[in-house]
Structures are given as structure tokens and as C-alpha cells.
Amino acid sequence: MAEKxxxxxxxxxxxxxxxxxxxVVARALRDAGFEVIYTGIRLTPEQIVETxxxxxxxxVALSLLSGAHNTLFPEVTxxxxxxxxxxxxxIGGGVIPDADIPSLKAxxxxxxxxxxxxxxxxxxxxxxxxx
Amino acid sequence: xxxxxxxLDRSRLAAAKGITAVENEYPEATGIMQALYxxxxxxxxxxxxxxxxxxxxxxxxxxxxxxxxxxxxxxIIAVDPTSPYSGGAILGDRIRMMDIAMDEGxxxxxxxxxxxxxxLSQKTADAVxxxxxFGCDIIIIETxxxxxSEVDIVKxxxxxxxxxxxxxxxxxxxxxxxxxxxxxxxxxxxADREGVEKxxxxxxxxxxxxxxxxxxxxxxxxTIASESEGVLSVMDSIEAHAKYLKESDELKTRRAESIxxxxxxxxxxxxxxxxxxxxxxxxxFENTILRLQQREIDPYSIADDILDKIIKQ
Numbered sequence: 015m016a017e018k019x020x021x022x023x024x025x026x027x028x029x030x031x032x033x034x035x036x037x038v039v040a041r042a043l044r045d046a047g048f049e050v051i052y053t054g055i056r057l058t059p060e061q062i063v064e065t066x067x068x069x070x071x072x073x074v075a076l077s078l079l080s081g082a083h084n085t086l087f088p089e090v091t092x093x094x095x096x097x098x099x100x101x102x103x104x105i106g107g108g109v110i111p112d113a114d115i116p117s118l119k120a121x122x123x124x125x126x127x128x129x130x131x132x133x134x135x136x137x138x139x140x141x142x143x144x145x
Numbered sequence: 146x147x148x149x150x151x152x153l154d155r156s157r158l159a160a161a162k163g164i165t166a167v168e169n170e171y172p173e174a175t176g177i178m179q180a181l182y183x184x185x186x187x188x189x190x191x192x193x194x195x196x197x198x199x200x201x202x203x204x205x206x207x208x209x210x211x212x213x214x215x216x217x218x219x220x221i222i223a224v225d226p227t228s229p230y231s232g233g234a235i236l237g238d239r240i241r242m243m244d245i246a247m248d249e250g251x252x253x254x255x256x257x258x259x260x261x262x263x264x265l266s267q268k269t270a271d272a273v274x275x276x277x278x279f280g281c282d283i284i285i286i287e288t289x290x291x292x293x294s295e296v297d298i299v300k301x302x303x304x305x306x307x308x309x310x311x312x313x314x315x316x317x318x319x320x321x322x323x324x325x326x327x328x329x330x331x332x333x334x335x336a337d338r339e340g341v342e343k344x345x346x347x348x349x350x351x352x353x354x355x356x357x358x359x360x361x362x363x364x365x366x367x368t369i370a371s372e373s374e375g376v377l378s379v380m381d382s383i384e385a386h387a388k389y390l391k392e393s394d395e396l397k398t399r400r401a402e403s404i405x406x407x408x409x410x411x412x413x414x415x416x417x418x419x420x421x422x423x424x425x426x427x428x429x430f431e432n433t434i435l436r437l438q439q440r441e442i443d444p445y446s447i448a449d450d451i452l453d454k455i456i457k458q
Binding site: 018019020033040041043044045046047048049050051052053054060061064065067068069070097099 | 157161162164165169227228230232233234235236237238243246247252253254255257283300319437444
């Protein structure tokens with residue numbers, strides 16, 4: 015019997031150390047039956063992508079509250095493509111102004127979650143969109 | 146993507162995909178392992194186990210760095226438990242290893258136990274083989290030493306290190322069942338804490354009680370892994386044990402034993418699958434269960450009958 019599980023990397027790019035949200039999401043994803051690779055705070059996009067590659071994850075969930083999402087999120091999707099990780103679903107969360115969301119989606123972030131999002135919504139999105 | 150060729154060409158993506166194939170039991174996994182097998186058996190395998198919070202990941206990180214300084218490439222397989230309630234897992238060992246994550250000579254993979262009955266040790270062993278064929282000189286398997294399957298995993302290692310910390314209450318009592326016997330080395334981490342001497346004496350007493358059947362006396366090192374203190378003496382002990390294994394020929398004996406265990410487990414697994422297909426998934430079997438429930442027949446005779454039939458086929 016095959017035992018495929020959805021593997022999700024929960025990562026915090028950039029310099030802010032506010033990991034409460036990332037931890038809550040990590041737990042919610044675990045409780046939904048996903049395998050969550052949690053890597054802690056202050057990572058570079060390069061570290062995140064290399065981890066995604068070695069861990070062969072299906073999803074990369076980025077959390078960022080420093081305001082640098084317009085730079086760091088697209089950097090992650092760009093590097094993923096460069097490494098040939100084309101099937102990885104990328105989602106992001108944090109204090110992100112509505113105005114920024116369209117350009118982030120255009121850069122390959124499949125969905126964006128702002129404060130107050132029920133974790134169930136993230137779980138549903140992953141289940142529906144994972145490749 | 147040709148995973149076998151990729152792994153042998155040192156493609157990290159191929160190694161990652163190979164481990165996934167094994168872990169998810171994809172149909173192509175057997176073919177991959179068959180092709181990689183001749184290229185394995187070269188890496189030195191180090192098992193690290195101990196209670197949660199002992200500092201295994203931090204120590205693994207420091208050891209990996211030291212190996213890198215000595216020009217060795219390192220593979221790390223970090224095993225964490227799957228939640229029995231949701232089937233999910235949080236694999237957090239990498240938090241302590243992020244500064245070696247970008248080193249091209251290091252490959253880290255987290256694995257969840259997934260609650261598979263005995264299947265875990267096979268999957269871990271296969272993941273180790275993928276990294277072995279991939280070219281890692283040293284492969285570290287890190288697991289929480291709590292259950293039989295974890296013990297089985299580290300049993301496949303050449304050298305097994307048990308990491309303990311002072312102040313876990315009845316230190317050794319809590320974990321002695323099973324995991325202390327498998328230690329070739331002991332490390333007392335967080336050695337700046339109270340209770341180091343007591344723990345040290347307890348380990349020594351336990352080792353004396355268990356009686357030493359070989360020429361190797363497990364050394365007990367003290368470390369403060371987060372400060373890198375004592376890591377070099379741990380390295381020396383690992384090297385000393387590797388040297389002992391080689392010179393005493395025990396390396397050969399151990400590896401033969403481990404191959405034997407693995408082969409027997411594979412045969413058993415194939416028989417189990419065969420039985421599932423030919424016996425358990427038949428209408429006949431459902432009737433048998435009903436008759437057993439009514440106590441018309443007994444399972445002891447039925448099991449023998451079924452086995453006889455399978456053997457005759």
C-alpha cells in the first residue's frame with residue numbers, strides 16, 4: 015500500500031522573528047494530516063529553496079511580517095523554477111496589503127492569507143491545489 | 146527524470162525524488178533500489194538516538210560541520226514521530242541545521258514514522274542507501290529513542306550513539322528499556338546542568354551490569370552541543386569505534402547481520418503482501434471470519450490449513 019502524504023515546508027524568509035503565525039499554521043497543517051517541515055526564522059530564499067528540494071515537498075508555505083514580501087516571495091518562486099521544482103505549490107501569509115496581492119499572485123504565489131484567515135481555509139486550498 | 150542516473154551523477158534533486166519514491170512506496174521504488182544497490186555499502190553509518198530534547202539535532206549539526214572540515218560529505222536522515230491522531234507530523238530537526246543547509250556537501254532529509262508496522266526501518270534503510278549511492282561519505286540517522294521501530298532503525302548503523310541529558314527525573318529508568326544496550330558510545334549533552342555526575346555513574350553502572358561481551362568499552366563523553374563543547378572528543382570516540390570495528394572484523398559481522406535481518410524482513414514483507422492478495426481479499430476469507438465469529442471453527446486450525454494451501458501452490 016502506497017503511503018503518500020502531502021509534505022509542506024513552512025518557512026519564514028527575511029529578518030523578522032515573529033513566528034507565532036507560522037507555528038499556528040504548522041500545527042494546523044499537521045492536524046490536517048500533512049507532514050510539515052518546520053525550519054524556523056530568518057531564512058534566505060536560497061535556504062528555503064534548497065530545503066524544499068532536499069525534502070521534496072509538495073507545498074512551500076511562506077510567512078513574513080516584515081513588509082519585504084514583494085521582494086522575498088517572488089525570489090522564492092523564481093529560485094524554485096531555476097532548480098526545476100515546477101510542481102511545488104507556493105502560498106504566503108502575513109501582514110500583506112490587499113494592493114500587493116495581485117502582483118504576488120502574478121509572481122507565482124498561488125494564494126495569500128492575511129491576519130484573521132481561518133487555518134481551515136489554508137488546508138482546503140492545499141488539498142484542492144496540490145500537484 | 147532518470148532517478149538512478151541522477152543519483153549516481155550526484156544530482157540532489159534525483160536523490161530527493163529517490164527517497165520520496167521509497168518513502169511513498171511508488172511502483173518504481175524497487176527498480177530504483179535494485180539499480181542503486183551495487184553502489185551502496187561505501188558510506189559509514191552513524192546512528193544517533195536519545196530522548197526528546199536531548200540535543201540530538203544540535204549535536205548532529207556540529208558533527209556534520211566537523212566532518213565537512215575533514216573533507217567528508219555528509220547525509221542526514223532525521224526521523225520524527227507521526228501523530229497517531231491526525232497522521233501528520235511536524236519535522237523540526239532542520240531548525241538546528243540551517244547553517245549547513247546551503248553546504249553542497251550536506252544532504253538533509255526529514256522522515257516521519259507514519260506508523261507503518263516495521264516498514265519504517267526498511268524505508269529508512271533504503272533512504273540511507275540512496276544517500277550512500279549518491280556519494281555521502283558519512284550518513285547520520287537521527288531518531289528519538291522511544292520505541293522498537295526506532296531501535297530497529299539505529300541497529301542498521303555501524304556506530305550507534307545514545308545521547309542523554311541530566312535531570313530527566315529517573316534518568317536511566319525512563320529510557321533504559323532497549324536503547325541503552327544498543328549504545329556504542331554515550332554522550333551526556335547539556336553537561337553544564339546539575340546531575341551530570343549522577344547520570345555518568347548511572348550509565349557506567351548500567352554498562353557494567355549488562356556485561357561486556359566484546360573488546361569495546363563504550364566511552365561516555367560530555368558535551369554542551371550548543372556551544373560546540375566536547376564535540377571533538379565525541380568525534381574521536383566515533384573514529385575510535387570505527388577503527389575498532391575494522392580491526393576486530395566486527396564491522397563485517399555487523400554488516401552481515403544487518404543484511405541478513407534486512408533480507409528476512411523483505412521476504413516476510415513479500416509473504417505478507419502475497420497473503421493479503423490471495424487470502425485476505427477473498428470472499429472465502431470473509432466467510433471464514435463469519436464462521437469464526439460464530440465459534441464454528443477455531444483460528445488455530447484455520448491458520449495452519451491456509452498456510453498448507455499457500456505452500457502447496
